[in-house]
Amino acid sequence: MAALHRQKRLSNALFALPYLVVFAALLAFPLGWGVYLSMQKADLFGLYGFIGTNNYVRVLNDPLFWQAVRVTLLFVATTVPVLVGLGLFLALALNRRTRGSAILRGAFFSSTVLSVTIVTLIWRFVFIPGDGLLSIGFEAMGWEPIGFLSTRGWSLFSVGIATVWWCLGLPMILILAALQQIPADLYEAAALDNASRWRMFSRITIPQISGTLILVAVIQIVMQFQLFGQAQLMTNGGPNGSSRPLVLYIYRTAFENWDVGRGAAASELLFLIILAAAMLQFWVTRRANR
Amino acid sequence: MSAEIDIRNLTKRYGGLTVLDDISLSIAAGEFVVFLGPSGCGKSTLLRMIAGLEDVDAGEIHLGGDRIDGLAPGKRGVAMVFQSYALYPHMSVRQNMAFGLENVGISKDEIERRCMDAAKVLEIDHLLDRKPQMLSGGQRQRVAIGRAIVKEPKAFLFDEPLSNLDAALRGRTRLELAQLHQRLGATMVFVTHDQIEAMTLADRIVIMHDKKIEQIGAPMEVYQRPATRFVAEFVGSPAMSILPAASVSAGTKGASIEVDGVGTIDSAIPLPEGFNADGASVGIRAEDTRPSDTGLPLTVQVVERLGDRTLLYGRLPNGSDLVAQDLGRTTVQAGDEVRIAVDPSAVHLFDGTGRAFHAPEEA
Structure with missing residues (x-):
């Protein structure tokens, strides 16, 4: 009996094994390895010994790191509210059973499946000076063209626009799914309760989907802190680092300046920042809901 | 208000x-x-x-x-x-x-x-x-x-x-x-x-x-x-039993309803003029029946004991189902054949379209 039980438990564990192997190899081990690396003097050829918190000290004393932190925070603080707000707006607008709204849902979601290369290529066509769509438009109107990708301020803005366009599908679909979970009789009860459209939205819809809104916000915070591809391909972090986010800073440090140890230390700091931001968001909205 | x-x-x-x-x-x-x-x-x-x-x-x-x-x-x-x-x-x-x-x-x-x-x-x-x-x-x-x-x-x-x-x-x-x-x-x-x-x-x-x-x-x-017949069948538990009427004629007190292979029910329902017996039927509630020595022969199939009374679900010789009511402490068992008397003043007559006719209310 006991042997049979043990055998059964063993076969149960076997089912979990493939995932556990992948989890250990691709998540747990790199996480530990990253921490280990961040305390080593290391380049792309190898490790040269333990140096304690030296890498962290150097990162924290690097003005470029703090510039990247500021850029990233600004980017997250602007794109995440826009993504949640616009996602909510689209979900509300498309929450009906018509063919037109089904087509539009597909259209808005389709950008999500594109790779970052395609996305940046499309938006370069829009923003690039000279032959870009906006540039042509500005010239036709007789306005002075703006160097969207090469002007301080505009460059991060342009990256933000491309990012919102790329990432909007997921918030929209998640919020749409939440909207469709709201029982229709709540709205009927509210109609009998003389609730205006605004009261229905603010007192029924929003509270009913608040869980999903928090989820969407946390997902987007975690994702947008990891901004990399768009910034590298559209502006290469320029001009003068004004659109260089943390991940691009890490990439430069580790793979262009060959300082893998310092790059790993910056990665760990980014990890802590994301964790703190997500927890803060979660905590704040939880409190607000109570 | x-x-x-x-x-x-x-x-x-x-x-x-x-x-x-x-x-x-x-x-x-x-x-x-x-x-x-x-x-x-x-x-x-x-x-x-x-x-x-x-x-x-x-x-x-x-x-x-x-x-x-x-x-x-x-x-x-x-x-x-x-x-x-x-x-x-x-x-x-x-x-x-x-x-x-x-x-x-x-x-x-x-x-x-x-x-x-x-x-x-x-x-x-x-x-x-x-x-x-x-x-x-x-x-x-x-x-x-x-x-x-x-x-x-x-x-x-x-x-x-x-x-x-x-x-x-x-x-x-x-x-x-x-x-x-x-x-x-x-x-x-x-x-x-x-x-x-x-x-x-x-x-x-x-x-x-x-x-x-x-x-x-x-x-x-x-x-x-x-x-209507629909209301009769829908309201009441157990549902009213409906038997097909072969012919309906004027009797001494009211309509005399002939049920195929079962017998005649002499109801107190005044027979309406020009009543069309085509597709007509008679409705009987369980509470308007009781076992007796004479009456409709019922082969009991299920006995439902409710404590204060017992319901007998059975089949008549013509194949129609009928629910009858008996005392709570009855000894009737499934498979028994009993005879069921029907209160003639309480039966309901339906014409082919489902319209209902009843005995006049007692004063």
């Missing part, structure tokens, strides 16, 4: 499908009316049209003399209790009750007073700060009723509000609803497919079937003098 409801020539279609066809009905102020019928008969649709949750395709609805079918649901002066209760899950009991009052700009003090009054009547005053998910089914039910009461509506609409409760609670809530009606004296319209709810609660029952009203009447009237 309570007002009469007047429904005139109401029709409802979904695309090409007609679900209510030319319905007219008057409900007096303070009356408790139950819409009773099988699933899909349109009773809930009719209620939702009064509430304003369904559009009216033709006809008019008046409440307290005012035409309301063009008004938004909240402007009609009705309150509704939903089958699912439809409580706002993120609001406390107090907020659930107050929401409708806040929307029309009633003062805070007045809202608090009404909520407390309703909560006391419904014995939920200790639950006011809880959210719906912390309440039992019965408590949610009360909150849903409370939400209706605080609005002080001209009419209450109930859409199968008891169907999510367990049997014991359903019985108790039924009683409480009846008391509430007496206390408030409000016009109440109640939809159900449960005939016991209909019989116990209603001043008048509206029996609906196949897009139409089959009969409107007081509970005992509907039970004892059903207007």
Whole structure:
């Protein structure tokens, strides 16, 4: 009996094994390895010994790191509210059973499946000076063209626009799914309760989907802190680092300046920042809901 | 506060499908009316049209003399209790009750007073700060009723509000609803497919079937003098037994009904002139039968002992099923053959179209 039980438990564990192997190899081990690396003097050829918190000290004393932190925070603080707000707006607008709204849902979601290369290529066509769509438009109107990708301020803005366009599908679909979970009789009860459209939205819809809104916000915070591809391909972090986010800073440090140890230390700091931001968001909205 | 409801020539279609066809009905102020019928008969649709949750395709609805079918649901002066209760899950009991009052700009003090009054009547005053998910089914039910009461509506609409409760609670809530009606004296319209709810609660029952009203009447009237064969079979438990009539002729006291292979029932029903016996049938309720030495021969198939009485489900020689009633301590067993006497003054005669005929009421 006991042997049979043990055998059964063993076969149960076997089912979990493939995932556990992948989890250990691709998540747990790199996480530990990253921490280990961040305390080593290391380049792309190898490790040269333990140096304690030296890498962290150097990162924290690097003005470029703090510039990247500021850029990233600004980017997250602007794109995440826009993504949640616009996602909510689209979900509300498309929450009906018509063919037109089904087509539009597909259209808005389709950008999500594109790779970052395609996305940046499309938006370069829009923003690039000279032959870009906006540039042509500005010239036709007789306005002075703006160097969207090469002007301080505009460059991060342009990256933000491309990012919102790329990432909007997921918030929209998640919020749409939440909207469709709201029982229709709540709205009927509210109609009998003389609730205006605004009261229905603010007192029924929003509270009913608040869980999903928090989820969407946390997902987007975690994702947008990891901004990399768009910034590298559209502006290469320029001009003068004004659109260089943390991940691009890490990439430069580790793979262009060959300082893998310092790059790993910056990665760990980014990890802590994301964790703190997500927890803060979660905590704040939880409190607000109570 | 309570007002009469007047429904005139109401029709409802979904695309090409007609679900209510030319319905007219008057409900007096303070009356408790139950819409009773099988699933899909349109009773809930009719209620939702009064509430304003369904559009009216033709006809008019008046409440307290005012035409309301063009008004938004909240402007009609009705309150509704939903089958699912439809409580706002993120609001406390107090907020659930107050929401409708806040929307029309009633003062805070007045809202608090009404909520407390309703909560006391419904014995939920200790639950006011809880959210719906912390309440039992019965408590949610009360909150849903409370939400209706605080609005002080001209009419209450109930859409199968008891169907999510367990049997014991359903019985108790039924009683409480009846008391509430007496206390408030409000016009109440109640939809159900449960005939016991209909019989116990209603001043008048509206029996609906196949897009139409089959009969409107007081509970005992509907039970004892059903207007149609459908009503006869639908109301009452166990269901009325229906036997095919081979011929109907004038007897000494009334119609003499010949049932094929079974015998003749000499009823007290005055035979209407020009009665067409084609497809006619006779209906017998179990309580109008008793075992005797003479009568219809019944082969008992199932014996259902209810304690105070016993129901005998059996088959007659012509193949028709019949339910008969016997004493609680009967010794009849399944497989026995018994003879069943029928009270001739209590049988019902139906013509081929389903129209019913009854013996005159005893003075």
